Amino acid sequence: MTTALNTLTHKLAERFEMGSSENLPQTLMATAFKGQNVTPDQMVALLVVANQYELNPWTNEIYAFPNKGGIIPIVGVDGWYAIINKHPQFDGIEFEQDAESCTCKIYRKDRQRPTVVTEYLDECKRETDPWRKYPKRMLRHKAAIQCARVAFSLSGIYEPDEAERLQESDKAPQNITPAKSAATGNLTNPEFEALVFTLEEEAKKGTSHLETYWKTTLTKEQRKIVGMNEITRIKENAKQYDNIQEAEYEEA
Numbered sequence: 001m002t003t004a005l006n007t008l009t010h011k012l013a014e015r016f017e018m019g020s021s022e023n024l025p026q027t028l029m030a031t032a033f034k035g036q037n038v039t040p041d042q043m044v045a046l047l048v049v050a051n052q053y054e055l056n057p058w059t060n061e062i063y064a065f066p067n068k069g070g071i072i073p074i075v076g077v078d079g080w081y082a083i084i085n086k087h088p089q090f091d092g093i094e095f096e097q098d099a100e101s102c103t104c105k106i107y108r109k110d111r112q113r114p115t116v117v118t119e120y121l122d123e124c125k126r127e128t129d130p131w132r133k134y135p136k137r138m139l140r141h142k143a144a145i146q147c148a149r150v151a152f153s154l155s156g157i158y159e160p161d162e163a164e165r166l167q168e169s170d171k172a173p174q175n176i177t178p179a180k181s182a183a184t185g186n187l188t189n190p191e192f193e194a195l196v197f198t199l200e201e202e203a204k205k206g207t208s209h210l211e212t213y214w215k216t217t218l219t220k221e222q223r224k225i226v227g228m229n230e231i232t233r234i235k236e237n238a239k240q241y242d243n244i245q246e247a248e249y250e251e252a
């Protein structure tokens with residue numbers, strides 16, 4: 001056992017009056033770490049947070065969440081309320097909630113005004129059982145946690161919903177949108193349609209006019225947006241106007 005791990009486990013054992021801390025790492029492995037294979041450094045990371053905020057790893061106030069082959073310490077909902085209630089400056093909490101949002105107010109003894117945070121259901125709700133069954137409760141937890149972060153300057157700790165979102169983002173499929181090329185251009189660029197429309201209007205003045213406009217008026221970046229496939233198509237359309245221009249000159 002490393003020196004840091006030994007110190008932290010001993011401190012945890014003292015806090016809960018457990019006597020010897022000799023077998024504590026094995027107990028934590030089976031409970032807070034849910035049987036995961038973790039390194040001493042990862043165990044230290046969780047114990048640092050547990051001791052800093054006086055959280056109980058055996059009641060799910062804090063536990064390890066698997067992430068990218070490692071773990072991140074997660075503070076459960078009960079853990080967050082424990083942090084709030086144990087803070088020496090905490091002086092009360094209030095909620096205002098309707099069908100769309102929840103506002104949390106946290107009062108501190110050393111401040112005249114409360115810290116106020118509002119969370120919105122349409123921004124927070126996920127397609128998971130807790131959110132489907134208890135949307136208002138979940139939103140209330142979310143508002144309380146975010147408000148606590150601001151009121152007590154809490155950072156570096158996650159709540160369960162955030163951890164699940166992180167895991168989902170890691171599992172999300174890679175962006176398989178075809179790469180932009182000089183041939184295809186950038187069809188999703190906001191300028192694409194406007195540039196094509198302008199070029200089609202210039203094409204009505206003939207091929208020569210279109211080519212001059214393409215080379216001298218558009219920037220290199222704009223030409224990339226249009227792409228060679230599109231300008232080739234427009235040039236083909238411009239040829240029909242060449243005959244019209246020639247006929248006009250002959251008549252003149």
